[in-house]
Amino acid sequence: MSEEMSESGVVKKFMYVNRKAPYGTIYALESLEVVLIAAAFDQDVSLAFIDDGVYQVAKGQDTKSIGVKNFSSTYRALDDYDINKLYVQKESMEARGLTDKDFLVPVEIKTAAELSALMEQQDVLLSF
Amino acid sequence: MSEEMSESGVVKKFMYVNRKAPYGTIYALESLEVVLIAAAFDQDVSLAFIDDGVYQVAKGQDTKSIGVKNFSSTYRALDDYDINKLYVQKESMEARGLTDKDFLVPVEIKTAAELSALMEQQDVLLSF
Amino acid sequence: MKFGILINEGPYTHQASDTAFQFVKAALAKGHQIQRVFFYNDGVNNATKLTDPPQDDRNIVNRWSELAKEHKLDLVVCVAAALRRGIREDNLAAGFRISGLGQLIETGIQADRLVTFGD
Amino acid sequence: MKFGILINEGPYTHQASDTAFQFVKAALAKGHQIQRVFFYNDGVNNATKLTDPPQDDRNIVNRWSELAKEHKLDLVVCVAAALRRGIREDNLAAGFRISGLGQLIETGIQADRLVTFGD
């Protein structure tokens, strides 16, 4: 399959739009699972964290007491797969009293306008 | 079971709190299915329609084109089961541009404050 | 005190079943009774024995089955909601039973408190 | 034009699968191709053959199976999401197949448009 991709040489821009908080629902985790697979396909991948999605990459997550798997360290592994375009939406971050020091991975802070411009360039948008 | 109920003679106040629009999700339908069963138990049953829940009892629903079952006529059957305490929250109705003429069954319009007072008297609150 | 529990969402997708599980464990630890745990809406999906999550994650279905065995919990799956979603005796996990919505009303009547966990 | 379809919610509980179905039918009627329908998150629950809704309601699972047969649709259920929720070959409805997430990425690459239906 990936051979076919290489042969065809198609490289599309994929953006994963994450708007939901972690743990309350599974979307953050299952979105991340798609991203990890996407890494094998040599596409142009970026992740946008908007609204409550910014909480997905918040530092210090400790799920021991809720008895649910803590998957936040997986975001740190993304860089090993050359996935390093992680965008946090500025207004969403600020509305939640967060700053660029509060994230567990390096992220770029983008205003809504900047992120809109990036979204416009995408071929495929995946939102969970 | 209902014999046991009669013997014990327990009558509790059950309120069904409906806050979601119909068809987008199944909660309105499956809440109604509980209410129909509840009718057999000789309990004190009331239904509150709050927020988008007020849309559940809106007139003129026609689901032909979405290919989903139209269950709105079932609200009309409630009266046959002696379930006739249907409360529509006034502020929710007004925020949606609806009036007391827009409902498919007779409902009482209650302010948030009035409904709060009724809620306080309940033994069991079921929300879907 | 006798608690009735209503779970309206399926496993993994929403935290409802996880929170309910922790609540039930804590209530039992305090010596309370669990009159019944009723599974409704997508909650019926907590009862499939075919679930097989990744090794490093909790198995929500087994956890309920085990707690039910240990404490003789009555785990009831609504038959109408279950049929709509493909849960039957064929794929029902240990410790669960399928029954009618009357069991939910009965829980409302018999339990001192009904606590609902959903979306 | 080639459409890829992603369905992220289960049958009945959310309208996602219904809307996607109407979209796919309309696209086919216009002569478009459906490159693949991919079921993810609770969407995998659309693929259980054990579903048995009331007589007067639509059968969402059968509807997909029949449309797949008629138009040779490729209905793919994500294996990881399916195992988590108890969907396996044992209870898989006709016309669906279980495969990896790579099939979703492939759809993103090969289809001209990917349209997502969810909660």
Next chain:
Amino acid sequence: MLHIVNKSPFERNSLESCLKHAVKGSAILLIEDGIYAALKGTQATARVQAAMQDYTVYVLQADVDARGMKGRVLEGVKPVDYAGFVDLATNHNAVQSWL
């Protein structure tokens, strides 16, 4: 780009988020419970009317009818059927669902 919103503006922030991120000239399609944003005389009406300066707003008529809201759709919001939905997805280079 085609933006799709399927949630009520009274219940969730998805329409609001869409409006913050859709560039001028985009198309916005309201489906499922999203159709409640397309109606006259509600607390969301002014917001949507303002948005119509910058965007073309469509509504899936089937979902309007299902919910009994026929005849309440705001002037200027364009009704489409499922075939029209397909055309919208065809005529825009990408589709973003605000889930």
Next chain:
Amino acid sequence: MLHIVNKSPFERNSLESCLKHAVKGSAILLIEDGIYAALKGTQATARVQAAMQDYTVYVLQADVDARGMKGRVLEGVKPVDYAGFVDLATNHNAVQSWL
């Protein structure tokens, strides 16, 4: 009565609806994604602080910790564990979940 809210105030209207319908003196417990309402320095903070004049607000600490929000909980919001959650349900005559 004990009111339970499990959704983020930024995403849904459930906290707002709860605050409109809970009578003075009620207890409100924030769980799951509802805990984001209990935090300092957010756009929801003022609303919740005002509500604390009329209600006792509790937060499930396990859900705060899970989300990495330890140390951000507003002063005056009372943390509880699952046992404390059980006690709240025991000590109030009924429980309403704002789903």
